Amino acid sequence: MRPLVRTIPPGPKARQVLLRDRKVMSQSMVREYPLVVDRAKGVNVWDVDGNRYLDMNSFIAVMNFGHSHPRITAAIKAQIGKMTHAGFLDFYADLPVRFAERLLKHLPKGFSKVYFSNSGAESIEAAMKLARHHTRRKYFMSFYGGFHGRTYGALSLTSAKTIHRKHFGPFLSVIHAPYPNPYRCPVGSNANTCDVDTLRYIEEEIFATEADPEEVAAIFVEPVQGESGYIVPPPNFLKRLRKLCSDNGILMVADEVQSGGYRTGKFLAMEHFGVKPDIVCLSKSIGGGLPFGVTASTDDVMTWPRGSHASTFGGNLASVSAANAVLDIIEGHKNLGKEVERKGRKIQNFLKKLQKKHEIIGDVRGLGLMIGMELVKDRATKRPAKEERDRIIEDCFRKGLLLLPAGQSVIRFAPPLIMADEDIDCGLEILEDVMAKQFL
Numbered sequence: 053m054r055p056l057v058r059t060i061p062p063g064p065k066a067r068q069v070l071l072r073d074r075k076v077m078s079q080s081m082v083r084e085y086p087l088v089v090d091r092a093k094g095v096n097v098w099d100v101d102g103n104r105y106l107d108m109n110s111f112i113a114v115m116n117f118g119h120s121h122p123r124i125t126a127a128i129k130a131q132i133g134k135m136t137h138a139g140f141l142d143f144y145a146d147l148p149v150r151f152a153e154r155l156l157k158h159l160p161k162g163f164s165k166v167y168f169s170n171s172g173a174e175s176i177e178a179a180m181k182l183a184r185h186h187t188r189r190k191y192f193m194s195f196y197g198g199f200h201g202r203t204y205g206a207l208s209l210t211s212a213k214t215i216h217r218k219h220f221g222p223f224l225s226v227i228h229a230p231y232p233n234p235y236r237c238p239v240g241s242n243a244n245t246c247d248v249d250t251l252r253y254i255e256e257e258i259f260a261t262e263a264d265p266e267e268v269a270a271i272f273v274e275p276v277q278g279e280s281g282y283i284v285p286p287p288n289f290l291k292r293l294r295k296l297c298s299d300n301g302i303l304m305v306a307d308e309v310q311s312g313g314y315r316t317g318k319f320l321a322m323e324h325f326g327v328k329p330d331i332v333c334l335s336k337s338i339g340g341g342l343p344f345g346v347t348a349s350t351d352d353v354m355t356w357p358r359g360s361h362a363s364t365f366g367g368n369l370a371s372v373s374a375a376n377a378v379l380d381i382i383e384g385h386k387n388l389g390k391e392v393e394r395k396g397r398k399i400q401n402f403l404k405k406l407q408k409k410h411e412i413i414g415d416v417r418g419l420g421l422m423i424g425m426e427l428v429k430d431r432a433t434k435r436p437a438k439e440e441r442d443r444i445i446e447d448c449f450r451k452g453l454l455l456l457p458a459g460q461s462v463i464r465f466a467p468p469l470i471m472a473d474e475d476i477d478c479g480l481e482i483l484e485d486v487m488a489k490q491f492l
């Protein structure tokens with residue numbers, strides 16, 4: 053369905069809310085453009101002035117099966133009529149256990165235990181504590197460009213933008229390593245070798261000068277970097293990183309908060325690379341729109357004793373009922389993975405054609421429906437075209453297409469996995485129009 057923008061946003065009702073928001077809400081949030089939501093169904097979102105938008109970001113990779121999915125809505129309604137807060141840290145309940153049993157079937161072989169929390173950052177905090185508790189080592193390692201959340205532990209791992217960290221230090225003991233971004237190789241000179249070069253840098257420089265590997269508890273890695281621009285590492289990087297972890301007794305933690313739940317065409321993005329991590333963190337889409345975080349591992353890693361880690365709301369029955377419905381939907385789809393990959397190829401092909409017309413498009417990459425289009429001032433220097441990127445996103449918004457930025461100058465495409473082909477076409481046509489008006 054084509055979006056329908058009757059009143060150029062922000063319309064009169066939206067403007068009222070924006071004024072009130074400015075008075076009472078912390079202005080620390082991100083808000084790229086003035087969308088004031090009212091309701092949403094499937095891939096359509098209505099604002100308070102009655103404008104209808106097409107959602108091509110799933111509200112940051114959360115609404116994988118569209119907004120107000122009838123199955124998820126029905127599950128939540130049924131549960132909240134019965135009971136919401138199970139006090140799962142003090143008492144037992146069937147529903148969270150049932151969800152755990154089902155979820156483990158989608159996780160790597162050998163995974164046998166889960167811990168429930170309420171957000172991506174909390175799932176990371178749990179993994180950090182678990183890794184230290186299990187290894188009795190003090191350091192963590194993560195990657196430049198990585199985003200793991202905004203609580204102190206997760207923020208210590210995060211190194212995506214200085215605004216996230218400015219005036220918040222000091223942080224926990226985290227060593228940041230370069231992430232092998234094939235478009236902007238941080239170490240070495242070309243995309244074919246930057247994975248090997250990066251690992252050599254970790255072994256020969258970081259382990260020799262900054263931290264003895266025997267003191268590193270865990271390496272946290274996003275299999276596809278999300279907030280920094282949907283960056284897919286070279287095919288063998290994660291396998292090599294796995295080996296480096298195993299060789300040194302370091303736990304490998306996969307942050308699948310954004311990439312998990314079939315966003316890339318497989319339940320975990322790690323599966324594309326044939327890698328089994330030691331700990332997996334999930335959130336965003338797994339809760340079907342309710343707050344939910346999962347930290348999963350094996351019996352021999354998740355050995356922390358009673359009382360050592362818990363959360364009041366972890367395992368909340370409303371969230372778990374939604375998560376069970378998400379699994380119903382996933383398990384009910386015959387070709388979910390193939391469809392995600394097909395739609396991802398379709399979008400990438402379109403963007404690569406657009407790249408031939410527009411010098412400003414420096415790179416198009418992605419995995420499944422996690423696709424980034426990076427804009428540069430010129431292709432030789434690759435200087436980020438941030439203002440131009442922001443203008444494209446703003447114009448798309450005013451024409452009814454909801455996109456979001458990532459990194460310095462990337463537009464991210466993360467539509468609901470169930471978005472129909474004609475809706476994808478419609479969104480991409482709007483983008484093409486906006487770019488033609490601005491740059492041709």
Ligand SMILES: Cc1ncc(COP(=O)(O)O)c(C=O)c1O
Nearest residue numbers: 171172173199200201278309310
């Ligand atoms: C990869 C990744 N990890 C962790 C987080 C933090 O999640 P939350 O905002 O739910 O704390 C995010 C959020 O964008 C993320 O993309």
